[in-house]
Amino acid sequence: MFAVYLGCLGLLLLYYLYQKTYSYWSSRGVPFDKPFLIFGSFFDVAARKKHMFDVIREIYDKFDTPYVGIYILNQPTLMVRSPELLKKILVKDFDKFVDRKVALNESVDPIAANALFNAKDQMWRGLRAKISPVFSSGKMKLMLPLMKECAEDLTAHLEQRAGETLEVRNVTKKYAVDIISSCAFGVNSYCLKDDNSEIMKFATKLVDLKSFVRSFSIFSYFFIPKFVDIFRLTLLDKVASDYLTQMFKSTIAERQKKNIMSTSLVGVVDDILGSCVDCQTTSKWLLKALAFFSAGNDTISMTISFTLYELALNPTIQDRLRQEVKETFAKHGDFSYDAIYEMKYLDMVVNETLRKYPLTSFLNRKSVSKYTFEETGFTLDKDVAILVPVAGLHFDPEYFPDPEKYNPERFTEENKTKIPPYTFLPFGEGPRNCIGQRFGLLVTKLALAYTIKDFTFERTATTAVPLGLDPGSLFLENKTGIHMKVVKVQQ
Numbered sequence: 001m002f003a004v005y006l007g008c009l010g011l012l013l014l015y016y017l018y019q020k021t022y023s024y025w026s027s028r029g030v031p032f033d034k035p036f037l038i039f040g041s042f043f044d045v046a047a048r049k050k051h052m053f054d055v056i057r058e059i060y061d062k063f064d065t066p067y068v069g070i071y072i073l074n075q076p077t078l079m080v081r082s083p084e085l086l087k088k089i090l091v092k093d094f095d096k097f098v099d100r101k102v103a104l105n106e107s108v109d110p111i112a113a114n115a116l117f118n119a120k121d122q123m124w125r126g127l128r129a130k131i132s133p134v135f136s137s138g139k140m141k142l143m144l145p146l147m148k149e150c151a152e153d154l155t156a157h158l159e160q161r162a163g164e165t166l167e168v169r170n171v172t173k174k175y176a177v178d179i180i181s182s183c184a185f186g187v188n189s190y191c192l193k194d195d196n197s198e199i200m201k202f203a204t205k206l207v208d209l210k211s212f213v214r215s216f217s218i219f220s221y222f223f224i225p226k227f228v229d230i231f232r233l234t235l236l237d238k239v240a241s242d243y244l245t246q247m248f249k250s251t252i253a254e255r256q257k258k259n260i261m262s263t264s265l266v267g268v269v270d271d272i273l274g275s276c277v278d279c280q281t282t283s284k285w286l287l288k289a290l291a292f293f294s295a296g297n298d299t300i301s302m303t304i305s306f307t308l309y310e311l312a313l314n315p316t317i318q319d320r321l322r323q324e325v326k327e328t329f330a331k332h333g334d335f336s337y338d339a340i341y342e343m344k345y346l347d348m349v350v351n352e353t354l355r356k357y358p359l360t361s362f363l364n365r366k367s368v369s370k371y372t373f374e375e376t377g378f379t380l381d382k383d384v385a386i387l388v389p390v391a392g393l394h395f396d397p398e399y400f401p402d403p404e405k406y407n408p409e410r411f412t413e414e415n416k417t418k419i420p421p422y423t424f425l426p427f428g429e430g431p432r433n434c435i436g437q438r439f440g441l442l443v444t445k446l447a448l449a450y451t452i453k454d455f456t457f458e459r460t461a462t463t464a465v466p467l468g469l470d471p472g473s474l475f476l477e478n479k480t481g482i483h484m485k486v487v488k489v490q491q
Helices: 002-021 052-062 083-092 121-135 137-160 168-185 198-205 212-223 225-231 238-257 272-276 279-313 315-332 337-342 344-356 437-454
Strands: 067-072 075-080 165-167 363-366 385-388 455-458 483-488
Touching (some): 075 083, 083 363, 137 337, 168 279, 168 437, 198 238, 198 279, 212 225, 238 279, 279 344, 279 437, 315 337, 337 344, 337 437
Parallel strands (some): 075 385
Antiparallel strands (some): 363 385
16 A cells, blocks of 8 residues: 555656646746657657657747747757747847857767857857858868869769669768868768778768667757766767778878978868868867768758759759759859859759758757847746747748749849848858858859759659658658659750
């Protein structure tokens, strides 16, 4: 009998704790998404039933309020839907939301701790100031020859497989790894030339979420930072990051041996490592560079492959883009820096891909002090996480009519002015927007220009329509891959 009483007492205690934890938003008069047991709003993500992208869209669509309270496990988080409030969070009152609520423990994960994405306030400001010059238009022009070599390797790879049906995401991943290895580290990875490339193997493993441990690690990094400390979790796969770190150290050692490493390498080594690394702080810069490598190769390959997918489904759009690409090439005789940025329709196509397939499903911030939204009178507590629902905003029919339709015309010069600010956020917005935006756009447009000029991409019976997002992937990825036929254009 005592055991029964003890069991009942335990259940009552659990119920009390549950009610106390999940009454945070209701007690503050904030509309909220009803939590499910201990999983809060993200049970389907934890159970790998749905991708984070789909869950954020679903929650966003349930409400029409400026913000909605959600729970990530037991952590209250404010999903902000209003573009006007997002302007305050991301720009106007940026100093109140300067930090992201992510894990930061250098003893556990020195790579994540030294990443610009992660850095807190003053550390972030210093790093941003040092790294920004690396992504200037001048530096991009210096790197362009390296980029073009990789784009030529991409066309040669497709030439050998013309007439075949390919899994395009795998091909574009090889291009992305090649281009970042070359431009960032001066390393020739030859992924497009070697199907057994070691670098490709470990680059794929870096953020692989196939195992529960890796999924738990990355989820904790973004949403439950305390778990990172408790379980000593790392953002990147340790075996893969150790391999790549050693490879980059060998590159630095080789440069030092040849006396081409110095504190100022502009014009000597035209890559990111050469522009950044001070020999006295090599280890710190190496960690930052590895973080850039891990984030960049997936986002670049994702944007290229989804663009080609939509072009295969929309041959009229593909033909129009090819016409622009060919006319521009004929005019310049090459894909120069100016030629790439002259192509307005290419820019429209890439923007529409970034709208429909954003690089991230959400942006993450936290309040560094109590903050009152004047529009509603609601006061946000210090250290509460803010979630900016990029996936929801990009598919809101109020901002993007018929959002499921792939329509580059949304981004004509005239139509762009009709898109409300802070509803299109492919690279974030404000001082903490993506520092690699210029680099990512250039290498993406370069790959598309080279491939569309010489090849058509066609839908086949193996092309997934509609796509089904893999819930076990950090980025947007179709469960069965992106398959299409590649055909050589008759000149």
